[in-house]
Amino acid sequence: xxxxxxxxxxxxxxxxxxxxxxxxxxxxxxxxxxxxxxxxxxxxxxxxxxxxxxxxxxxxxxxxxxxxxxxxxxxxxxxxxxxxxxxxxxxxxxxxxxxxxxxxxxxxxxxxxxxxxxxxxxxxxxxxxxxxxxxxxxxxxxxxxxxxxxxxxxxxxxxxxxxxxxxxxxxxxxxxxxxxxxxxxxxxxxxxxxxxxxxxxxxxxxxxxxxxxxxxxxxxxxxxxxxxxxxxxxxxxxxxxxxxxxxxxxxxxxxxxxxxxxxxxxxxxxxxxxxxxxxxxxxxxxxxxxxxxxxxxxxxxxxxxxxxxxxxxxxxxxxxxxxxxxxxxxxxxxxxxxxxxxxxxxxxxxxxxxxxxxxxxxxxxxxxxxxxxxxxxxxxxxxxxxxxxxxxxxxxxxxxxxxxxxxxxxxxxxxxxxxxxxxxxxxxxxxxxxxxxxxxxxxxxxxxxxxxxxxxxxxxxxxxxxxxxxxxxxxxxxxxxxxxxxxxxxxxxxxxxxxxxxxxxxxxxxxxxxxxxxxxxxxxxxxxxxxxxxxxxxxxxxxxxxxxxxxxxxxxxxxxxxxxxxxxxxxxxxxxxxxxxxxxxxxxx
DNA sequence: GCCGTTTTCGGCCCGACTGTTTTCAGTCG
Numbered sequence: 001x002x003x004x005x006x007x008x009x010x011x012x013x014x015x016x017x018x019x020x021x022x023x024x025x026x027x028x029x030x031x032x033x034x035x036x037x038x039x040x041x042x043x044x045x046x047x048x049x050x051x052x053x054x055x056x057x058x059x060x061x062x063x064x065x066x067x068x069x070x071x072x073x074x075x076x077x078x079x080x081x082x083x084x085x086x087x088x089x090x091x092x093x094x095x096x097x098x099x100x101x102x103x104x105x106x107x108x109x110x111x112x113x114x115x116x117x118x119x120x121x122x123x124x125x126x127x128x129x130x131x132x133x134x135x136x137x138x139x140x141x142x143x144x145x146x147x148x149x150x151x152x153x154x155x156x157x158x159x160x161x162x163x164x165x166x167x168x169x170x171x172x173x174x175x176x177x178x179x180x181x182x183x184x185x186x187x188x189x190x191x192x193x194x195x196x197x198x199x200x201x202x203x204x205x206x207x208x209x210x211x212x213x214x215x216x217x218x219x220x221x222x223x224x225x226x227x228x229x230x231x232x233x234x235x236x237x238x239x240x241x242x243x244x245x246x247x248x249x250x251x252x253x254x255x256x257x258x259x260x261x262x263x264x265x266x267x268x269x270x271x272x273x274x275x276x277x278x279x280x281x282x283x284x285x286x287x288x289x290x291x292x293x294x295x296x297x298x299x300x301x302x303x304x305x306x307x308x309x310x311x312x313x314x315x316x317x318x319x320x321x322x323x324x325x326x327x328x329x330x331x332x333x334x335x336x337x338x339x340x341x342x343x344x345x346x347x348x349x350x351x352x353x354x355x356x357x358x359x360x361x362x363x364x365x366x367x368x369x370x371x372x373x374x375x376x377x378x379x380x381x382x383x384x385x386x387x388x389x390x391x392x393x394x395x396x397x398x399x400x401x402x403x404x405x406x407x408x409x410x411x412x413x414x415x416x417x418x419x420x421x422x423x424x425x426x427x428x429x430x431x432x433x434x435x436x437x438x439x440x441x442x443x444x445x446x447x448x449x450x451x452x453x454x455x456x457x458x459x460x461x462x463x464x465x466x467x468x469x470x471x472x473x474x475x476x477x478x479x480x481x482x483x484x485x486x487x488x489x490x491x492x493x494x495x496x497x498x499x500x501x502x503x504x505x506x507x508x509x510x511x512x513x514x515x516x517x518x519x520x521x522x523x524x525x526x527x528x529x530x531x532x533x534x535x536x537x538x539x540x541x542x543x544x545x546x547x548x549x550x551x552x553x554x555x556x557x558x559x560x561x562x563x564x565x566x567x568x569x570x571x572x573x574x575x576x577x578x579x580x581x582x583x584x585x586x587x588x589x
Numbered sequence: 590g591c592c593g594t595t596t597t598c599g600g601c602c603c604g605a606c607t608g609t610t611t612t613c614a615g616t617c618g
Contacts, residue, residue: 020590027601031590065591103607105616140609394603395618459618460605 004172006046009075010036012084013068018095019087021106035063038366041553047076062366094120101150102496103143111136125151153497160198161241161255162493164523164560167192169241170202173221173257180217182210185267189274190258193326195563197493197526201256202239203274211261218259225254234260266298268311273297275312279331287319287335295319327566332534346566349559351578356385356430356484357455357518357546358555362407363388364396366551369414373427375552383581384555385428386411387455387546392434392442401447404431408450426581428452432486437461439475441482448481453588455518455546457486458499466500473506477515483588484544485510487520487527495524503532507539514589516576519545519568521561522554533568542587544576 017032038061039046049057050073058069071081091113097120098109104124112118115136116127124147127133134144174186183206187193190203208214215235219227228236240254262270273281274297288295293302299309300318308318316323321338325346328334337343358372359365367375369386376384388407389396399407408429415427430453434442441448441456448454456476464472476482488506489498510517517536520527528536528543536543545561547554565575572578576587 028590030602031592034591063591067590103616107615111615138609138614142608146608392604393618394605397603462618463606 004168005076006039006042007168009046009072009081010039012075012081013039013071015095016081016084016087018099018106018109019091022091022110024107031063032068035061035068037551038063041366041551043553046072050076092119097121097154098124100154100495101147102153103146103150121151121154154494160200160494162523163192163195163197163199163526163563164557165241166199166202166255169239169255170204173202173239174204176221177204177206177214177218180214182208182213182217184208184264187267187271189271190276193275194277194329195327195567197523197529197564199255201258204257204259205267205270205274206259206261207264207267208261209263214261215259223254228256233262234258264310265306266309268313268315269295269299269309270297272312272315275326275329277330280329280335283331283335284319291319293319325566327563328569330567344569344571347562347570347572347575347578349562351572351575352381352545352558352562353579354381354383354385354428354577354581354584355547355549355555355558356428356453356544356577357387357432357486357520358384358549359388359396359432360386362386362403363393363399364550369411369427372549372552372555373414373418373425375555377422377425379555382424383426383428385430385453385546387430387432387453390431390433390443392436393459398434398442399431401444404443404447405450428581428585430455432457433482434459435472435476437464437472439472441476441479445479445481448479451481452585453483454481455484455486456482458490462490462499464500466502469499470502470505473501474509477506477509477513480589482515484516484518484546486518486546487525487548488517489527489529489532491527491529492524493526498527503535507536507541510536510541511539514587516542516544516588519543519561519565519570519575521545521547521557521559521564523557523560526560526564528564528568530564530567533565533570537568537570537574542576543570543574546577 013032013036017029020028042061055069055073058064058072059066071083075081091110093109093113095109098104099106116132118124118127128144128147133139133147134141170188170192174188177183178186185207187205188203189205191199192202206214211233215230219230219235219237223239224237225240226238228238236256236258238254238256260270260274285295288300293300299306300315301307308314313323322341322343324334324338324343355376360369360372361367373384389398391398391400411427411429418425430451431443432455435456435458436442473485477485489501491498517528519533533543545558545565547557549555576584
């Protein structure tokens, strides 16, 4: 889906955009940002594009002109972009780190570097604690406090990667290792395998009878910037995740990868052990002890005799339990359920037959309704819901009432045309409307009533007191036209916490008003989270897994929403986009 | 810096909020 070179160049273009923003340059930041986005979602490797048709082909990529095509070629040929190296030298700061602090943007980064030589998070914290920031023009005591709070929040999530950032890397590494003929079997383990929303490091297990050869190959594979340790059956390295520098270790920024090589007989027990979670394993070992057995990464033992170990299933079975999917191994009730044969039948990606949250180029999206529909058909969906932004969100080119009605007419025509070739597919007319501070919707009821479905979400004034924010969302749910609440808690992973809301009250209102809650699959959001999903399921509130696609490629992000739903024990029946369109629409208001 | 045409350069990128100001700068969505 995503390609590494494309992504690397996209990252650099995004950085260049930030450097231009520092200097208040008009339009260039958007141009670079747009190009970065298009590269990231491009389904062909730029290297192939270049080989196929040179700079002319590169310039056919939307948002790429002569200048950027040259930069792409430069990167393909030299692995570097001079212009970017020059900018980095001029203001040598860790931009990513600094702008991850809420309230600090590119202008602030530049200003703080020029005035106080602040280069990274550590410098910033030191300066803020010393009270040096409050005296700067346009800063103040309050802002200094906010910066310190922002730093605290970033720190708590530092060193972790979004699953969406890292899964590709994991797949790349395992694909590479698989090439080695000594590798008989390979699996990811740890939090990656449990599909946690953020990942600390990557665990990989390999079955091989020649561990040394595997280890030697592993520590020398492309991208390794540091070998932490290397022994006969295990090794730990840091693998580069692109450009940048880690201020704590001075090694290239990257993710740590631990490898264990095992004989076939222990693969199951090792996989079980290294998949975790730790809490899950502690309970398992206690249960083993109760049965006069001993469980470790080397197997399930009765005395010194191994009685299970080759597969996970065998181990769980011997302990008297059903097999538990990795996503639910968090010791939050799964073991009790497994003992009583009461595990949920978790939803799977193939159960999803539609997506109800795609933005078209009628608002800020990249693709036309036709293109989105074609992409959805290709995935095998039965429907796609176009949920364009509405008028309050000016930057996304939100549509007003008249524009929505016009757009609906156009979608009707598209549907009509589709019927001739794809009888079983339909485009649903929706919108992502805004919940204003008082809970009202920025589009009038008459227009909302003409939609197949209405998503409503909070996009402004997010720092409201708890009671007020809760009431605001409940008011929106009471609107007879509002079917779905988008990204209900508003968090951005590693960036911003949830809004202050009383989630139990939200659930109660959702149940009463028959409002569906969204599981936003965008890797940065994953909102609802696993805990919320489980609560919603228990409360009997229906959910929908949506990608929030702004580009047809984003439709592929659905898997991340499904992972999250599985972590929240969701079953097919809990998720309305597993249902045929007719049944689903009937449930909506 | 790209796009799209009017083929040589103008248009693109808005509004709310916060914290700082006393009319504005920066950030965010």
